[in-house]
Amino acid sequence: MTRAGTVRTGHGGTGTEAPEPVPQRLMAAATRLFAEQGYDRTSVQEIVEAAGVTKGALYHYFGSKDDLLHEIYGRLLRLQQERLDLLAGSEAPVEQRLRDVAADVVVTTIDNLDDAMIFFRSMHQLSPEKQKQVRAERRRYHERFRALVEEGQHSGVFSDATPADLVVDYHFGSVHHLSSWYSAGGHLTPQQVAEHLADLLLRALRP
Amino acid sequence: MTRAGTVRTGHGGTGTEAPEPVPQRLMAAATRLFAEQGYDRTSVQEIVEAAGVTKGALYHYFGSKDDLLHEIYGRLLRLQQERLDLLAGSEAPVEQRLRDVAADVVVTTIDNLDDAMIFFRSMHQLSPEKQKQVRAERRRYHERFRALVEEGQHSGVFSDATPADLVVDYHFGSVHHLSSWYSAGGHLTPQQVAEHLADLLLRALRP
DNA sequence: ACGGGCAGACTAACCAGTCGGTATGTCGCC
DNA sequence: GGCGACATACCGACTGGTTAGTCTGCCCGT
Numbered sequence: 001m002t003r004a005g006t007v008r009t010g011h012g013g014t015g016t017e018a019p020e021p022v023p024q025r026l027m028a029a030a031t032r033l034f035a036e037q038g039y040d041r042t043s044v045q046e047i048v049e050a051a052g053v054t055k056g057a058l059y060h061y062f063g064s065k066d067d068l069l070h071e072i073y074g075r076l077l078r079l080q081q082e083r084l085d086l087l088a089g090s091e092a093p094v095e096q097r098l099r100d101v102a103a104d105v106v107v108t109t110i111d112n113l114d115d116a117m118i119f120f121r122s123m124h125q126l127s128p129e130k131q132k133q134v135r136a137e138r139r140r141y142h143e144r145f146r147a148l149v150e151e152g153q154h155s156g157v158f159s160d161a162t163p164a165d166l167v168v169d170y171h172f173g174s175v176h177h178l179s180s181w182y183s184a185g186g187h188l189t190p191q192q193v194a195e196h197l198a199d200l201l202l203r204a205l206r207p
Numbered sequence: 208m209t210r211a212g213t214v215r216t217g218h219g220g221t222g223t224e225a226p227e228p229v230p231q232r233l234m235a236a237a238t239r240l241f242a243e244q245g246y247d248r249t250s251v252q253e254i255v256e257a258a259g260v261t262k263g264a265l266y267h268y269f270g271s272k273d274d275l276l277h278e279i280y281g282r283l284l285r286l287q288q289e290r291l292d293l294l295a296g297s298e299a300p301v302e303q304r305l306r307d308v309a310a311d312v313v314v315t316t317i318d319n320l321d322d323a324m325i326f327f328r329s330m331h332q333l334s335p336e337k338q339k340q341v342r343a344e345r346r347r348y349h350e351r352f353r354a355l356v357e358e359g360q361h362s363g364v365f366s367d368a369t370p371a372d373l374v375v376d377y378h379f380g381s382v383h384h385l386s387s388w389y390s391a392g393g394h395l396t397p398q399q400v401a402e403h404l405a406d407l408l409l410r411a412l413r414p
Numbered sequence: 415a416c417g418g419g420c421a422g423a424c425t426a427a428c429c430a431g432t433c434g435g436t437a438t439g440t441c442g443c444c
Numbered sequence: 445g446g447c448g449a450c451a452t453a454c455c456g457a458c459t460g461g462t463t464a465g466t467c468t469g470c471c472c473g474t
Binding site for chain 3: 252271
């Protein structure tokens with residue numbers, strides 16, 4: 001199911017403002033509510049009210065409540081994969097590439113804190129098959145990241161005292177955790193936090 | 208509410224085995240089910256069936272389903288606070304104390320993976336007041352840990368390039384994340400993982 | 415006059431928590 | 445050494461409320 005494509009943010013003709021199309025409104029409302037109250041505590045009724053439509057509209061575009069959640073996962077995964085491919089493929093030396101990638105995932109996570117919160121908190125509410133799919137995409141991301149660490153370890157610019165897998169999980173753990181504390185103390189900008197966290201990672205990897 | 212004390216694991220008299228008392232059985236069943244399916248997806252009926260009793264028993268010992276969750280939080284918080292106090296108060300040099308503490312939290316987290324999973328995933332299902340209480344206890348733990356980092360930074364054995372708060376969140380992030388991946392690849396013992404993660408922390412703090 | 419886009423009443427299933435009731439035990443008292 | 449009074453531990457049917465998803469049909473552009 002799940003089409004929800006056809007974005008068309010406007011269409012000449014009348015001069016009136018084009019309000020965001022219904023599928024996007026539904027996604028936005030769902031994202032906010034899921035992040036605020038959790039998936040199970042958010043009723044379909046609440047979502048459609050927040051989006052200013054009714055159930056008929058939601059089930060016209062999405063196959064199920066679960067499908068809506070899956071779509072949110074897809075959006076974040078696509079974004080992150082794209083950024084990783086972009087940065088990891090540059091010509092810079094490996095320590096620079098790793099630093100860029102490590103910092104970027106922090107910034108984009110903070111920029112999409114709601115998505116990130118939902119990601120880590122609601123994974124197990126997805127149907128088993130969708131969960132498998134998400135996990136597979138996640139693993140691809142993980143492996144791409146790990147390859148960077150291994151490259152640096154083999155060429156000697158990083159210490160190989162710790163298995164690369166563990167290093168990656170260590171860093172992702174902190175990224176995951178961001179949604180629990182960022183903006184609480186919040187006197188640091190996303191970029192500052194990203195630089196600090198990337199710095200910690202690189203310092204830990206010094207030979 | 209919530210008494211659930213009086214453990215009495217046995218009592219002479221008949222030679223029959225003493226089965227675990229009902230409150231413990233309920234806690235154990237709830238812990239397993241919450242970790243497996245999440246809090247909201249686990250019905251009270253399932254819990255009492257898994258524990259071999261009925262709702263009457265549950266509501267005799269616990270004030271609400273939420274109360275049961277709170278009790279699980281309390282158990283883990285007490286354990287962790289106790290271990291931290293023990294290790295952080297030793298006479299060893301600060302880098303040794305931080306290493307011990309950082310490694311220990313990893314081991315006890317792995318030893319109680321279900322509790323840890325519930326902890327980070329179900330915080331927001333607690334009633335607001337209980338949530339506040341848990342957060343307060345959590346903050347105490349966090350501050351005790353941070354004090355260690357700051358001590359080392361002031362005395363010059365740790366780099367102070369990164370704010371101590373961030374360092375602590377960085378480490379706890381990875382601990383939090385453990386329940387997502389540990390035992391998946393699982394060829395490392397809890398101690399080995401703990402040593403690696405503590406090592407990463409200490410290496411990141413080298414001046 | 416046809417089909418996509420949507421409304422909103424409806425249903426079938428569930429679920430947390432309640433409550434009256436029963437079994438077992440214990441303590442004081444004669 | 446038996447008896448009433450009270451308490452603890454637990455049972456299980458019941459209630460009031462909520463929920464995801466369905467279905468029929470209206471509206472409107474083409």
